[in-house]
Amino acid sequence: MSEAASAAATRATIGDSEFDRDTTVTRRAPGVYDIDLSAGWTIINAVNGGYLLAVLGRALGDALPHPDPFTVSAHYLTASRPGPAVVRTEAVRTGRTLSTGQASLFQYDDDGNEVERIRVLASYGDLDTLPDDVRTSATPPAIPPMDQCFGPQDGPAPVEGSSAIADRLMLKLDPATLGWALGQPSGRGEMRAWFGLADGRDADPLSMLLAVDALPPTAFELGLKGWVPTVELTVHVRCRPAPGPLRVSIATRNLAGGFLEEDAEVWDSADRLVAQSRQLARARLG
Amino acid sequence: MSEAASAAATRATIGDSEFDRDTTVTRRAPGVYDIDLSAGWTIINAVNGGYLLAVLGRALGDALPHPDPFTVSAHYLTASRPGPAVVRTEAVRTGRTLSTGQASLFQYDDDGNEVERIRVLASYGDLDTLPDDVRTSATPPAIPPMDQCFGPQDGPAPVEGSSAIADRLMLKLDPATLGWALGQPSGRGEMRAWFGLADGRDADPLSMLLAVDALPPTAFELGLKGWVPTVELTVHVRCRPAPGPLRVSIATRNLAGGFLEEDAEVWDSADRLVAQSRQLARARLG
Numbered sequence: 001m002s003e004a005a006s007a008a009a010t011r012a013t014i015g016d017s018e019f020d021r022d023t024t025v026t027r028r029a030p031g032v033y034d035i036d037l038s039a040g041w042t043i044i045n046a047v048n049g050g051y052l053l054a055v056l057g058r059a060l061g062d063a064l065p066h067p068d069p070f071t072v073s074a075h076y077l078t079a080s081r082p083g084p085a086v087v088r089t090e091a092v093r094t095g096r097t098l099s100t101g102q103a104s105l106f107q108y109d110d111d112g113n114e115v116e117r118i119r120v121l122a123s124y125g126d127l128d129t130l131p132d133d134v135r136t137s138a139t140p141p142a143i144p145p146m147d148q149c150f151g152p153q154d155g156p157a158p159v160e161g162s163s164a165i166a167d168r169l170m171l172k173l174d175p176a177t178l179g180w181a182l183g184q185p186s187g188r189g190e191m192r193a194w195f196g197l198a199d200g201r202d203a204d205p206l207s208m209l210l211a212v213d214a215l216p217p218t219a220f221e222l223g224l225k226g227w228v229p230t231v232e233l234t235v236h237v238r239c240r241p242a243p244g245p246l247r248v249s250i251a252t253r254n255l256a257g258g259f260l261e262e263d264a265e266v267w268d269s270a271d272r273l274v275a276q277s278r279q280l281a282r283a284r285l286g
Numbered sequence: 287m288s289e290a291a292s293a294a295a296t297r298a299t300i301g302d303s304e305f306d307r308d309t310t311v312t313r314r315a316p317g318v319y320d321i322d323l324s325a326g327w328t329i330i331n332a333v334n335g336g337y338l339l340a341v342l343g344r345a346l347g348d349a350l351p352h353p354d355p356f357t358v359s360a361h362y363l364t365a366s367r368p369g370p371a372v373v374r375t376e377a378v379r380t381g382r383t384l385s386t387g388q389a390s391l392f393q394y395d396d397d398g399n400e401v402e403r404i405r406v407l408a409s410y411g412d413l414d415t416l417p418d419d420v421r422t423s424a425t426p427p428a429i430p431p432m433d434q435c436f437g438p439q440d441g442p443a444p445v446e447g448s449s450a451i452a453d454r455l456m457l458k459l460d461p462a463t464l465g466w467a468l469g470q471p472s473g474r475g476e477m478r479a480w481f482g483l484a485d486g487r488d489a490d491p492l493s494m495l496l497a498v499d500a501l502p503p504t505a506f507e508l509g510l511k512g513w514v515p516t517v518e519l520t521v522h523v524r525c526r527p528a529p530g531p532l533r534v535s536i537a538t539r540n541l542a543g544g545f546l547e548e549d550a551e552v553w554d555s556a557d558r559l560v561a562q563s564r565q566l567a568r569a570r571l572g
Contacts, residue, residue, distance in 0.1 A: 071518040073359030077379045093363045130543030138539040232357040253424040257416030
């Protein structure tokens with residue numbers, strides 16, 4: 001827990017952290033934002049899809065009259081690279097309690113032409129105005145205490161595919177879902193982890209857009225190797241998360257025809273189900 | 287099983303059924319399609335969201351180079367009414383095995399101005415080219431034989447909210463999820479049914495877009511009444527369904543802050559998980 005300990009010593013805060021700086025979008029024109037995609041959120045050379053979602057979510061939060069993403073549907077088109085990008089947003093519909101917007105992130109080819117990387121449709125609202133009622137049958141994931149879980153820095157084996165993003169996340173994987181890292185995948189499509197930002201910044205709706213796509217692919221525990229590109233990912237933010245680490249539980253039940261779904265749940269320190277996501281991803285069959 | 291029996295006598299076929307006729311879009315210009323939304327797929331006065339999804343799916347199937355919806359994300363903006371509408375599509379990206387498109391359905395206000403009803407992002411492919419591999423831990427829903435299930439026509443109590451669409455669906459609800467119709471909701475957010483088209487047309491990817499939003503709201507079994515409008519619905523089509531009736535199982539685990547998710551699974555007669563969907567809906571709290 002070295003990085004968690006050091007984070008506790010010098011905790012970054014929401015609005016003043018590397019994640020906030022690296023998702024800062026600059027308005028160039030109404031609804032149009034510039035951003036320099038940071039190399040700090042890459043896996044191998046690919047920009048993490050959850051980081052991209054947070055960038056788009058931040059732009060839409062500025063472009064729409066409501067502050068919080070309630071449901072964001074992203075279709076991934078081409079792989080993003082670190083460097084300059086532009087986000088173009090459109091306010092599709094503005095309602096009293098919800099507004100719907102669209103956003104696309106573009107980068108540039110060698111000739112300077114815009115290439116679209118990802119497009120999202122999203123409905124925004126204000127989490128702080130929601131009633132407190134909760135009727136849930138969902139239960140928090142069974143995951144050992146953080147000090148019994150393992151991150152890329154801990155070993156026992158280096159976590160395959162780790163990269164720059166690993167230094168910025170507090171990711172502690174449930175040993176029960178780490179068999180793949182030891183060459184012994186469980187065969188169950190499950191991945192569970194404690195999740196936070198390494199600098200101790202608490203979670204908010206934007207960082208939960210990162211959390212749902214930050215764990216190793218469940219496909220690794222199914223015995224598959226290599227990249228599992230996301231085709232589409234939809235996340236529902238259901239509640240503003242309480243301070244403290246999140247628990248993320250991801251399950252895949254159906255790998256068929258070279259595609260699989262990844263269902264993620266995000267739980268906060270108050271044992272509330274704060275976000276749900278599902279993605280359709282392509283599997284490279286071994 | 288009266289309508290199922292009569293359907294068996296005069297089975298409609300894929301491409302030649304009321305559902306196919308009522309989802310027929312007419313190309314007005316490249317990527318632009320006219321449709322007359324049928325009053326036959328309404329619940330009370332609202333056009334069913336799954337029928338709208340099938341209309342948009344059909345337009346995108348024409349506009350994109352790939353035939354089958356793999357993942358469709360829909361954000362519902364305003365309530366559609368029977369009558370004329372226009373669908374505007376955009377091919378966002380065309381790849382070798384997948385293409386991504388966008389479509390919006392518009393109707394007209396009293397001044398003839400276009401009003402957007404629903405917008406979707408979708409990725410299409412060709413289901414027939416997928417490998418046959420299946421590694422699944424998903425199991426078919428526990429649902430009694432069709433003759434032990436009940437449809438709007440059967441009673442015991444008329445199914446609240448039934449409407450024109452009820453005459454076009456073969457919908458047989460699991461008695462275990464029908465408590466709400468007897469004034470005794472189970473308190474479990476579950477809804478299960480056998481599903482087909484009343485005229486006996488077999489299922490295909492387009493009719494599965496209808497299937498995922500055709501059951502009564504799970505909120506009824508949670509003791510809530512009234513309309514549960516969909517904010518966003520994403521469906522993954524995982525396999526071309528085998529002939530015969532489908533089983534649809536919908537579960538809600540988390541009703542909080544006036545919103546709930548509805549997770550649907552669609553199973554075919556060959557016991558394959560052929561589609562999955564999740565929607566975020568608004569609940570009117572009783």
